[in-house]
Amino acid sequence: MPSVIFRKGLNLKQAVAPALADDYDSAIVNEMISHGFQRSRGRLTVCLAKEFGFCYGVDRAVDYAYQTRMRFPKRTVYLTGEIIHNPHVNDKLRAAGIRFLSDPHEPREPLGPEAVIIIPAFGVTVGELAKYDQLGCTLMDTTCGSVLNVWKNVERYAEDGFTALIHGKVHHEETQATASQALKYPSGRFLVVLDRDQTQLVCDYVRSGGNRQIFLDKFKHATSEGFDPDQHLERIGLANQTTMLMSESLEIGEMCRQAMIDRYGETNLDVHYRAFDTICSATQDRQDAVQNLVEFEQLDLMMVVGGYNSSNTRNLARICTAKLPTYHIADAESLASLTEIHHRPINDPFSNLSQSRTKQEVSTKDWLPVTGEVSIGLTAGASTPNNIIGQVVLRLEQLTRAQISI
Numbered sequence: 001m002p003s004v005i006f007r008k009g010l011n012l013k014q015a016v017a018p019a020l021a022d023d024y025d026s027a028i029v030n031e032m033i034s035h036g037f038q039r040s041r042g043r044l045t046v047c048l049a050k051e052f053g054f055c056y057g058v059d060r061a062v063d064y065a066y067q068t069r070m071r072f073p074k075r076t077v078y079l080t081g082e083i084i085h086n087p088h089v090n091d092k093l094r095a096a097g098i099r100f101l102s103d104p105h106e107p108r109e110p111l112g113p114e115a116v117i118i119i120p121a122f123g124v125t126v127g128e129l130a131k132y133d134q135l136g137c138t139l140m141d142t143t144c145g146s147v148l149n150v151w152k153n154v155e156r157y158a159e160d161g162f163t164a165l166i167h168g169k170v171h172h173e174e175t176q177a178t179a180s181q182a183l184k185y186p187s188g189r190f191l192v193v194l195d196r197d198q199t200q201l202v203c204d205y206v207r208s209g210g211n212r213q214i215f216l217d218k219f220k221h222a223t224s225e226g227f228d229p230d231q232h233l234e235r236i237g238l239a240n241q242t243t244m245l246m247s248e249s250l251e252i253g254e255m256c257r258q259a260m261i262d263r264y265g266e267t268n269l270d271v272h273y274r275a276f277d278t279i280c281s282a283t284q285d286r287q288d289a290v291q292n293l294v295e296f297e298q299l300d301l302m303m304v305v306g307g308y309n310s311s312n313t314r315n316l317a318r319i320c321t322a323k324l325p326t327y328h329i330a331d332a333e334s335l336a337s338l339t340e341i342h343h344r345p346i347n348d349p350f351s352n353l354s355q356s357r358t359k360q361e362v363s364t365k366d367w368l369p370v371t372g373e374v375s376i377g378l379t380a381g382a383s384t385p386n387n388i389i390g391q392v393v394l395r396l397e398q399l400t401r402a403q404i405s406i
Contacts, residue, residue, distance in 0.1 A: 003132055005139045009064055016066040023092055024054075024062075026390030039393060043372065044400040046393050047297050049379035051289035053389060055282035057144030058084050058382050061121040068118055068140045069096050075138075076109060077116045080124050081173055083142070084383035085310035087357075088331065111135050122173040123147050125180035146242045146280035147174055153276045154181040157237035158188030162274060165202070165256060166192045167249050168241030169311060170222045175241045183224060189232045192222040199252045203259035206233050235272050236260070242280035243312035243382070245319070246287055249279055282382060283312050290316050290379045294323040299377040300369060302326040305392055306381030308344045308360050313381025317346045320377070327367065330357060331388050332395040338402050341367040374400060 029048075032039045037048040054062075065083055081102035082090050090100075098118070099106045111117070113136040119129075123143040132139055154164045164182045168175035170192045182188035193199045198219075205215055215229045238256060240249045253275050260273040294302060302320040306313030308330060320326040327343040329335070334342045342361040368374065376396060380389050 003135070003137050003139050005141055006064075006068075007141045010067045010071045010140075012067040012070050013063060016063065016070055019066060020063060024089075024385035024387050026386040028390035028393050029053075029386040032393070041397045042401055043374060044397055045373070045375045046396060047293060047299065047375065047377050048389075049286070049289040049293045049377070051282075051285040052378075053380045053382070053384050053386055055280070055286075055382040057121050057146060057280070057282065061142035061144070062089060064140055064142045065093055065098065065118050066096075068116060069093075069098060072116045072138070075114055075116050077118065078108075078111075079118045079120060080128065081120055081122075083118065083120045085307040085313075085381075086383040086385070086388075087307055088388055089383065089385060111137055113137065116140065119143055120173070121147070123151070123177040124173075125177050126184060127180060144242070144280070146278075146282070147178070150178055150239050150242060150278040151181045153237065153278060154178055154190075154239050155184060157239070157274065158182040158185040161187045162235045162237040163189040163191060163232045164239050165236045166190055166239045166241065167194075167199075167244055167252050168192055169194060172241055172311060174243070178239065178241070179224070189224045189227055191219060191224075191227065191232070191236075193252065196248065196251060196255070199255050202233065203255050205229050206256075206259040207262050237273075238275040240278050241311065242278065243283050243310075243315065244279065245315040246279045246284050283315075286312065286316060286379065286382060287319060290319055290377075293377050293379065294320055297375070297377060299324055299375050301367070302377040302379070303392060303396075304328045304379055304381070305331065305389055306384045308357065310381045310383050313384070314346065316379055316381060320379075321346050324377075325367075327364070329392070330361075332391040334361070335392070335395045335399060336363070338368055338370055338399045339366055340364070368399065 032048050037050055039046050061083055069077055077098045079098055079100050081100065083093060099108065116138045117132055119139060119141045121142055121144045157164045166175060166178055175192060179190040179192060182190040193202060201218060212229060236256060238253050257273055261269055264272045302324055304313060304317040304320060304326060317326055317328040326346060327341055328346055329343050336342055341364050344360050345362055
């Protein structure tokens, strides 16, 4: 029995709106928006980026999850994994009785027609979707429209015999789902690159070839099965995880384009290289807004609020740290005192995300000026709700009112 799939909600938007407002809205943030994205109290001024926090795709996914819980109160509702990369939001859903298939410690009955499964904003792989369909589960698909746009391009690459070169994090749910789209066609292949350095290895191989086994060892977990760089780098199509740093994606695209020109000539470029702009507009808007904030406001430091496994949050922090002292914090609890802050190192790799929050954090002393006027810039990743942002502002105000013994 094929599954029932809902992709446009369940006509319960107004019904769940009060619960969403109670769980995620912030009067402080609303006030800041209405007062030029600033708030001053005592010696503290907080300047908020003009694009921040929940994007449309995240807002929609969380809304649909609440609708699903309301629509099926007596059935077991599952999420395939985190709805978004924010622990506060995921904890709210757990509290509502939604179970996570990705958590081996959660109780689970055999999946079948009575199971209701929510697909998160990142999407799921082609294989996962087929499995749930075969089991006849009821599906609520919250996959973001920007992600679907990337998938269409990757499918087109595969259909036309191009390898999908994906700029992303190989273990990220979105990148895994995107890569799987290439395998819908027998000729489909993919290769995932994390950054410029990995892209340079690809470009060097395109230009001059190299040791096939060394190349495959370097990209051991980042290629489709049977990938052969001697054949499958002849025609490549560029795609990306939608939350990557826009400037880096553009640079990677130009690196690949130039390598293909060097190898095959500019007149043959269209035969060997394709690229489409697949960075999410909301991601770009948040990156542009924080760039403007750090360039045009006189700030002492930046706060970037968001989950430690959030790719778009980390990229916002990378932009800021190039300009001034920046702290990627999870929430208000990270602000331990006037003289100590707990935060995630911005340039650390994403290799220990399974560890507890405290093991991912470091502590920095004397992070905040203890006297005099202080101006703090603030932004948040696309998976951070306004109430968490508002709590950070309140905590900053509390700390800057505090007196310390000298």
